[in-house]
Amino acid sequence: MNSDSLVPDQTDHPGEAIAVVAAGAVPWRVAPGDKDKVEVLLIHRPRYDDWSWPKGKIDPGETVPECAAREVDEEIGLKAPLGIPLPAIHYHVPVGLKVVHYWAVNVDGAILVPDGKEVDSVMWCSPERAAGLLSNPGDVAPLEHLADAHARGELKTWPLVIVRHAKAKPRSSWSKAEGDRPLAATGLRQAQAVGRLLQVWKPLRIVSSPWLRCVATIAPYAKASEAKVKLNEALTEHRHGRHPHRTAAAVEGLFDKQRAVALCTHRPALPTVFAQLGKHMGSRLRALLPDADPFLAPGEIVVCHVAHHSKDKVVAVERFRPFDD
Known part of the structure; x- marks a missing residue:
C-alpha cells in the first residue's frame, strides 16, 4: 500500500x-x-x-x-x-x-x-x-x-487540525467592527461540540484568528484543556485578502514543533490553508481536501496526521462535522 x-x-x-x-x-x-x-x-x-x-x-x-x-x-x-x-x-x-x-x-x-x-x-x-x-x-x-x-514509518503521528469557526451572527444584522461579530446561538452550541471533538486529538496549542467568532469557537476547548492559544492576524479575513502568502506562512509554521496543534480561521482563508497543506501530502490524500466553496461548514474540521519521522509529511486525512442539534 x-x-x-x-x-x-x-x-x-x-x-x-x-x-x-x-x-x-x-x-x-x-x-x-x-x-x-x-x-x-x-x-x-x-x-x-x-x-x-x-x-x-x-x-x-x-x-x-x-x-x-x-x-x-x-x-x-x-x-x-x-x-x-x-x-x-x-x-x-x-x-x-x-x-x-x-x-x-x-x-x-x-x-x-x-x-x-x-x-x-x-x-x-x-x-x-x-x-x-x-x-x-x-x-x-x-x-x-x-x-x-x-x-513504512507512518504509524507514529501527530495531528494538525483545521477548524472553520462556528456559525456567526449574519453580516447583514451587524453594524459594528467585523472582527467583533459574535457567534449566533447555534454557533455557541457548535463551539461546545467543537470543544468535545477536539478532545479526541488533544492539541495543546491553538493558533487562531483574533476575530471574536474564531476565539469564541475554540474557547470551550481551550478552557477545558488549558491549551495555549496564539492569535495570528494573518488568519483574519482582511489580512488574508491583502496578504494570502502570510496566511500560507502561518499554516507552514504549524509543522515546526511537531506537536499536536489546531488552527481556527474563516471560510475565505480556507483555500489558501488547504493549498498549503496539500504541499505536504500525495495526490490521493490531496483529493480528500475540500476544494469548493464553502470548503467547510461552520464548526467543521479537517484532521491531518503528520508522520513523526518525516517532520512534515501528512500520511492521513479525515474530515468531521461535530454533532449539531
Whole structure:
C-alpha cells in the first residue's frame, strides 16, 4: 500500500443500510527492547469469551471519533489521542448490518486499567500472533493496516487540525467592527461540540484568528484543556485578502514543533490553508481536501496526521462535522 493510499473500504454489502454504528481502536506500542517492532493490545471480553479490540456502540449526540476515544477510556483506562484511521469493518448482527470504525492509538507507556466487567484480561503480542488470536476474522483488516503503516514509518503521528469557526451572527444584522461579530446561538452550541471533538486529538496549542467568532469557537476547548492559544492576524479575513502568502506562512509554521496543534480561521482563508497543506501530502490524500466553496461548514474540521519521522509529511486525512442539534 502506498504511503498516500486511502483507508480501504472493507464492506462487502454495498448499498445496505447501516443498522448499528460502533467505534474503537487498536492500541499499540513499540516492542520493549526492539524499537523496530510493534506490539498490539488484545482485550478479552468475558461476556462473549472472545479476543478483540476496545470498541463499543455510539451514544446519542456523539461523533464516531468521540465514541472510539470514550470506549478506549472506559474499557482499558487509556486517555490518549487517536492516531491514524484504520479500515472500518462490517458484519451482520440480529438487527442488521453493523459497522465498526477503528483508529490506531499509541499507548506510549501509559498504565492501563481494564474495567474488569467488560474487559477481564489484556494481552500484548505481535501483529502476527494477534491475527491468529482474534475471534472475529474481520478484525484482522485494521491490524494489517496498522502493521503496514509501522513498516513504512507512518504509524507514529501527530495531528494538525483545521477548524472553520462556528456559525456567526449574519453580516447583514451587524453594524459594528467585523472582527467583533459574535457567534449566533447555534454557533455557541457548535463551539461546545467543537470543544468535545477536539478532545479526541488533544492539541495543546491553538493558533487562531483574533476575530471574536474564531476565539469564541475554540474557547470551550481551550478552557477545558488549558491549551495555549496564539492569535495570528494573518488568519483574519482582511489580512488574508491583502496578504494570502502570510496566511500560507502561518499554516507552514504549524509543522515546526511537531506537536499536536489546531488552527481556527474563516471560510475565505480556507483555500489558501488547504493549498498549503496539500504541499505536504500525495495526490490521493490531496483529493480528500475540500476544494469548493464553502470548503467547510461552520464548526467543521479537517484532521491531518503528520508522520513523526518525516517532520512534515501528512500520511492521513479525515474530515468531521461535530454533532449539531
